[in-house]
Amino acid sequence: MSVAVSSKLNKTAREHYLKLPQDGKVQVTYVWIDGTGQGLRCKTKTLDYEPQALKEIPEWNFDGSSTDQAEGSNSDMYLIPVRIFRDPFTLEPNKLVLCEVLKYNRKPAERNLRHTCKEAMDKAKDSHPWFGLEQEYSLLGINGHPYGWPENGFPGPQGPYYCGVGADKVFGRDIVEAHYKACLYAGVKISGTNAEVMASQWEYQVGPCEGIEMGDNLWISRYILHRVCEDFGVVATFDPKPVTGNWNGAGCHANFSTEKMRKEGGLKYIEEAIERLSKRHPYHIRVYDPKGGMDNSRRLTGQHETSNIHDFSAGIANRGASIRIPRSVGQDRCGYFEDRRPAANCDPYAVTEALVRTCVLNETGN
Numbered sequence: 001m002s003v004a005v006s007s008k009l010n011k012t013a014r015e016h017y018l019k020l021p022q023d024g025k026v027q028v029t030y031v032w033i034d035g036t037g038q039g040l041r042c043k044t045k046t047l048d049y050e051p052q053a054l055k056e057i058p059e060w061n062f063d064g065s066s067t068d069q070a071e072g073s074n075s076d077m078y079l080i081p082v083r084i085f086r087d088p089f090t091l092e093p094n095k096l097v098l099c100e101v102l103k104y105n106r107k108p109a110e111r112n113l114r115h116t117c118k119e120a121m122d123k124a125k126d127s128h129p130w131f132g133l134e135q136e137y138s139l140l141g142i143n144g145h146p147y148g149w150p151e152n153g154f155p156g157p158q159g160p161y162y163c164g165v166g167a168d169k170v171f172g173r174d175i176v177e178a179h180y181k182a183c184l185y186a187g188v189k190i191s192g193t194n195a196e197v198m199a200s201q202w203e204y205q206v207g208p209c210e211g212i213e214m215g216d217n218l219w220i221s222r223y224i225l226h227r228v229c230e231d232f233g234v235v236a237t238f239d240p241k242p243v244t245g246n247w248n249g250a251g252c253h254a255n256f257s258t259e260k261m262r263k264e265g266g267l268k269y270i271e272e273a274i275e276r277l278s279k280r281h282p283y284h285i286r287v288y289d290p291k292g293g294m295d296n297s298r299r300l301t302g303q304h305e306t307s308n309i310h311d312f313s314a315g316i317a318n319r320g321a322s323i324r325i326p327r328s329v330g331q332d333r334c335g336y337f338e339d340r341r342p343a344a345n346c347d348p349y350a351v352t353e354a355l356v357r358t359c360v361l362n363e364t365g366n
Contacts, residue, residue, distance in 0.1 A: 007233025
């Protein structure tokens with residue numbers, strides 16, 4: 001079966017219940033990252049008021065032994081609200097709240113990478129680091145086969161799918177457009193979307209965001225994507241190489257700048273940052289996917305618009321380089337650069353923290 005059973009439920013019947021009054025009550029859905037560093041979990045609490053600030057949302061807890069985050073003998077984990085969004089699924093006044101996870105001793109859980117990211121962003125705040133992340137993903141049927149592909153074969157070679165139009169070139173646009181609108185409603189800083197090079201592969205962009213808000217926005221956008229896909233009965237995967245062979249992989253290109261880079265003459269500071277990045281290539285490769293580079297090694301082969309995972313390179317308008325300087329930036333001599341190495345399944349907190357530590361805080365070492 002290529003479509004999930006849950007998608008066949010009567011969505012029109014559901015609309016009736018969504019319209020029922022809530023009598024002053026508000027549903028708050030707590031969202032957090034599980035022990036894999038890639039999966040998202042959620043559960044919902046009723047409040048007697050509509051929260052307007054984080055301090056109005058209570059801490060909560062969950063069973064960490066069921067999310068690969070704790071032992072059953074000491075399983076309670078704390079959910080600490082960090083950012084509020086409107087809920088595009090149950091609508092106003094209901095909320096989504098992204099949470100950090102703390103262990104029983106109130107220390108950050110192992111996969112809570114937001115904690116150290118926030119520390120780095122606070123140190124670099126005077127540089128006003130801006131980020132824009134390009135999240136690529138692929139759509140699969142519930143059976144794991146790429147959505148819209150022939151059941152026992154492959155579509156035509158890559159070429160017509162990128163930014164394509166037409167039923168023979170584009171698969172799943174309904175999902176993409178629903179996700180876009182849901183993100184806008186929620187308050188996510190989504191800035192665009194397009195069909196990607198491989199059939200059934202898509203991209204959306206989040207940003208510009210300053211500091212820690214980048215990771216917060218990208219994580220909640222992923223949650224919204226998974227929830228939209230539930231309704232349509234398909235699966236969104238962030239696997240960096242979902243189909244082996246002559247097909248593009250999936251990345252999460254990171255666009256980065258500081259205030260100095262964005263001002264006149266900023267190209268000098270961009271070039272200084274790239275020089276620093278060249279000296280920490282192994283460190284960045286290690287943190288740019290959850291498996292320390294193992295996932296990305298399937299993607300960064302030097303083919304299909306990627307650099308080789310073992311080599312560092314940079315160039316203007318070069319999509320085969322580790323770091324691409326957009327042609328307009330080279331002409332204007334200020335702006336930003338694009339780090340093309342992060343995998344689609346990266347943790348955005350890890351990526352943005354690494355860029356700040358290397359390019360702004362000037363940390364060294366591999």
